[in-house]
Amino acid sequence: MRNASFVTALILLVLTGAVSSLLAYRPVPVVVATNLEKLPMEIDGYHAVEDTFPESVYKELNADKNIYRHYRSADGRVIDLYIGYYGTAKGGRTGHNPYSCLPSAGSAIVETGTIDCTMSTGKTARVNVIVARKDELNTVLLHWYQTGGTTVASSSLYQNLGRLVNRVMHNKDDGAYIQISQAAADGNVAQAKQHVRVFAGKLLDSLPAAWPVER
Structure with missing residues (x-):
């Protein structure tokens, strides 16, 4: 598995270099409409x-558009949403990594894996799930990369492949980092996973129509 990952990464590196040379003289598109602010303020109830965030956080993230919201249900459950969008000119991706950011903020990661989220079309998207613990409270967090508004990738490697294809076919390789989380007591982790999984499917339904425009 380690050798296969190395070969895949090497092939990607070579292809990226070749494509970069071919596209060197094509103009880089710029973001003309961020649109993500149009995401519904009501999702799944x-x-x-x-x-x-503090201004220092935004400088560190260096995104073209940030969305940070708290979604609350009628019975008091809260789901936190963060989206950081990066246009083609900024390389389409962030350096933010929850596997290092959570421990640096004092949370212990107790579980990692993937989970499938179902959209209204019946299609599923596989995203990453983390359960972290701090001060006797758990955080259930889903995160993924999204390219072109519709392509979901659980790893930066797959995101880069999608960006490479978009750069060749459409002269753009924008992307976003998306994170959804909910706090949970020890006995409610499974329920929280289900809550964020369903919410993610609804969010994925809405993202294509609110995806930023580049020209």
């Missing part, structure tokens, strides 16, 4: 309020 959850109603959102906007929030912000």
Whole structure:
């Protein structure tokens, strides 16, 4: 498996170099409409309020568009949403990595894996799931990369492959990092996984129509 991953990465590196040379003289598109702010403020019965990070966090993220919201259900459950969008000019991806960011913030990662989220079309998207613990409270977190508004990738390798195809076919390789989380007591982790899984499917339904425009 390790050798296969190395070969895949090597092939990707060579292809990226070749494509970069071929596309060197094509103009790089710029973001003309961010659109993500148009994502519904109500998703699956959850109603959102906007929030912000300190300016220092935004400088570190260096995204073209940030969305940070707290979605609350009628019975008081809260799902936090963060989206960081990066246009082609910024390389289409972030350096944010929850596997290092969570421990650095004092949370212990106790579980990792993947989970399938179902959209209204019946299609499923596989995303990453993390369960982290801090101060006797768990956080169930889903995260993934999205390319072109419709392509979901659980790893940066697959995201880069999607970006490479888009760069060749459409002269763009924009992308977004998406994170959904919910706090859970020890006995409620399974329920929280189900809550964020269903919410993610609904969000995936809405993202294509709110995807940023580049020209």
